[in-house]
Structures are given as C-alpha cells and as structure tokens.
Amino acid sequence: MEQVKLSQSLEDYLEMVHMLRLANGIARVRDIAAALKVKMPSVAKAVIELKKLGLVTQEPYSGVELTSEGALVASQILNRHILLKGFLIKLGVSEAIADKDACCMEHILSAETLEKIEEFVNPVEVESSAKKSKTAAKSTKK
Amino acid sequence: MEQVKLSQSLEDYLEMVHMLRLANGIARVRDIAAALKVKMPSVAKAVIELKKLGLVTQEPYSGVELTSEGALVASQILNRHILLKGFLIKLGVSEAIADKDACCMEHILSAETLEKIEEFVNPVEVESSAKKSKTAAKSTKK
DNA sequence: TTCTAAATTTAGCTATGACTAATAAACAAG
DNA sequence: CTTGTTTATTAGTCATAGCTAAATTTAGAA
Numbered sequence: 016m017e018q019v020k021l022s023q024s025l026e027d028y029l030e031m032v033h034m035l036r037l038a039n040g041i042a043r044v045r046d047i048a049a050a051l052k053v054k055m056p057s058v059a060k061a062v063i064e065l066k067k068l069g070l071v072t073q074e075p076y077s078g079v080e081l082t083s084e085g086a087l088v089a090s091q092i093l094n095r096h097i098l099l100k101g102f103l104i105k106l107g108v109s110e111a112i113a114d115k116d117a118c119c120m121e122h123i124l125s126a127e128t129l130e131k132i133e134e135f136v137n138p139v140e141v142e143s144s145a146k147k148s149k150t151a152a153k154s155t156k157k
Numbered sequence: 158m159e160q161v162k163l164s165q166s167l168e169d170y171l172e173m174v175h176m177l178r179l180a181n182g183i184a185r186v187r188d189i190a191a192a193l194k195v196k197m198p199s200v201a202k203a204v205i206e207l208k209k210l211g212l213v214t215q216e217p218y219s220g221v222e223l224t225s226e227g228a229l230v231a232s233q234i235l236n237r238h239i240l241l242k243g244f245l246i247k248l249g250v251s252e253a254i255a256d257k258d259a260c261c262m263e264h265i266l267s268a269e270t271l272e273k274i275e276e277f278v279n280p281v282e283v284e285s286s287a288k289k290s291k292t293a294a295k296s297t298k299k
Numbered sequence: 300t301t302c303t304a305a306a307t308t309t310a311g312c313t314a315t316g317a318c319t320a321a322t323a324a325a326c327a328a329g
Numbered sequence: 330c331t332t333g334t335t336t337a338t339t340a341g342t343c344a345t346a347g348c349t350a351a352a353t354t355t356a357g358a359a
Contacts, residue, residue: 166345166347217354
C-alpha cells in the first residue's frame with residue numbers, strides 16, 4: 016500500500032476513465048479528450064504516465080482499462096466528487112456549477128476537511144430521538 | 158476594467174505581498190519566499206510577471222509595492238481567503254487546516270459558489286422575526 | 300573606509316501539461 | 330481487397346513554475 020500521489024491532472028484523467036467505463040463500458044481516448052476538453056495527444060501522454068504508475072492498462076490503439084489499484088484510486092476520487100457536488104448543491108449552488116467546482120475541489124482538500132463536509136452532508140443521528148432515520152443506515156461505517 | 162486573469166500561483170504571490178505589507182509594512186523577496194515555501198528566484202520571476210501585468214512595482218533590490226489595481230485584486234483574493242477559512246472553521250475544521258485548504262480553494266471556486274458560501278456564513282435575517290440580530294448589520298450590502 | 304555577509308537578480312536546467320502537425324493502425328464500405 | 334475515414338500515437342513546440350549556481354548590489358561591521 017504505497018499510496019501513489021497523483022497530480023491533479025492525472026487524477027482527472029483517471030477519474031474520467033472510470034466514469035466513461037461506468038457509462039459506456041469502455042474508455043476511449045477520443046471520449047476522454049472530449050469530456051475533459053483537451054486534445055487526444057494530451058490524453059495519450061497522460062495514459063502513458065498512468066500506465067507507468069500501474070493504474071491503467073491499454074493494448075495499443077484500443078480502450079483504456081483500470082488495474083485493480085487504479086479502480087480503487089479512481090473510485091476514491093469519484094466518491095470525493097460525489098460528496099462535494101452534493102455538498103455544494105445543499106448550499107444552493109446550481110448543479111452545473113456544483114459539478115464544475117466539485118471537480119476542482121476534489122483534488123485539493125485535506126482529509127480533515129472532507130471528513131467535516133461528510134459530517135455536514137450526512138449528519139450523525141442523535142441517539143436520543145432517532146425516529147425518522149432516512150439516511151442513518153449508511154453512517155454506521157466510520 | 159479589463160479584469161486580469163491570474164494563475165493560481167501569481168494569485169498566491171500577489172496575496173502574500175499584500176499580507177506581508179499589512180503585517181510588516183514591507184514585502185521583501187526573502188519573506189515572500191519563506192512564507193510561500195519557495196526559493197527566492199521563484200519569487201523574483203513571479204514579481205517580474207506581476208510587474209508586467211501592472212499589479213506591483215519594485216525598485217531594484219528593494220521591497221515589492223502594490224499598484225492601486227494590484228491592491229484591489231489582492232484584497233479580493235484575501236477576502237475570499239478569509240471567507241473560506243471562516244466557512245471551514247464553521248464546519249468544524251481546525252484552524253491550521255482551514256487556512257491551508259482556504260488557500261487552495263480561494264483560486265478555483267466560481268462566483269456562484271462563493272456567493273452561496275457567503276450566504277451560509279452570513280445568513281440573511283428573516284424579516285418576520287428579526288429579534289436577536291448579531292450579524293444582520295453587514296448583510297444589507299447585497 | 301573597506302570588507303564581508305545578506306539580499307536580490309540573472310542564467311540556465313527540469314518537470315508538467317497543454318498544443319499542432321504528421322504518422323500509423325483499425326475499421327467500414329464499396 | 331483496397332480505399333477512405335476515424336482513432337490513436339509520435340514527434341516536437343510552448344508556457345508555467347519550480348529549482349541550483351553564480352553574479353550583483355546593498356548595507357552593516359571592523
């Protein structure tokens with residue numbers, strides 16, 4: 016468990032591979048480029064880096080796959096994204112802007128801040144009056 | 158009002174010039190470097206860029222001064238920093254981490270998100286029952 | 300006043316991450 | 330099966346932003 020430290024840019028590429036695979040079953044260079052609004056050669060270079068780090072695999076001229084470690088890291092990033100987007104929406108930010116800003120924030124916030132945001136979005140149920148517990152089930156993890 | 162678009166890095170340098178001038182009356186290259194944890198040549202280069210943009214002035218081998226536009230931009234950045242730090246502290250984040258994370262967030266968040274955070278930190282008083290208005294005075298601006 | 304130490308600047312190197320242009324492979328159609 | 334389009338890669342450029350090493354200037358101490 017050596018915990019690779021990715022640049023913001025590489026985190027974005029890895030996350031997008033994950034999202035496209037969830038959405039389409041395959042992550043093509045062309046689609047990654049379109050989604051991130053960069054050109055294909057930028058994607059190709061990023062994929063080379065992610066391969067060096069052991070996070071993705073790719074046979075030449077075909078889609079990008081995640082290694083098991085890559086899938087783990089990618090889903091951590093995606094979870095942060097989802098958490099932050101929901102948080103911003105809860106503050107009243109519009110969905111499009113929430114998505115965009117979550118995308119920036121997901122790479123930079125410290126664990127402590129993420130934890131506090133998690134607590135804000137999913138408040139722990141107070142034991143004294145735990146009646147209408149709609150979201151209480153998932154807060155028993157940590 | 159051409160609204161210069163600064164990189165995150167240049168925003169950090171400009172903000173630090175402002176903070177050091179507030180704290181010490183003078184912003185020396187040495188102190189900017191120490192505060193931002195970079196080396197002095199990095200500061201020298203940034204100052205050259207900020208001079209090109211008309212945000213700072215500096216006579217050779219002495220402290221960095223802000224132009225009036227530089228002072229304006231710097232205080233906008235500093236205000237965002239203060240807002241975000243207060244926001245994170247309100248969420249329960251420790252001061253040191255709040256300061257660090259505010260420093261990243263201040264460069265990337267959209268106007269809309271900053272607005273909603275502002276509303277969260279400084280809620281508008283509801284007219285119907287405006288009794289104990291501790292923070293109501295300052296919310297009449299917008 | 301002269302000399303030394305600290306501060307600043309310059310020169311030049313490196314890494315990251317974008318781009319364009321050109322090349323190569325895959326695939327679909329005729 | 331060959332040809333043309335789409336997709337991917339490679340090669341090479343540029344900008345940003347950091348660094349070290351070396352030169353320069355300022356300023357304080359002997």
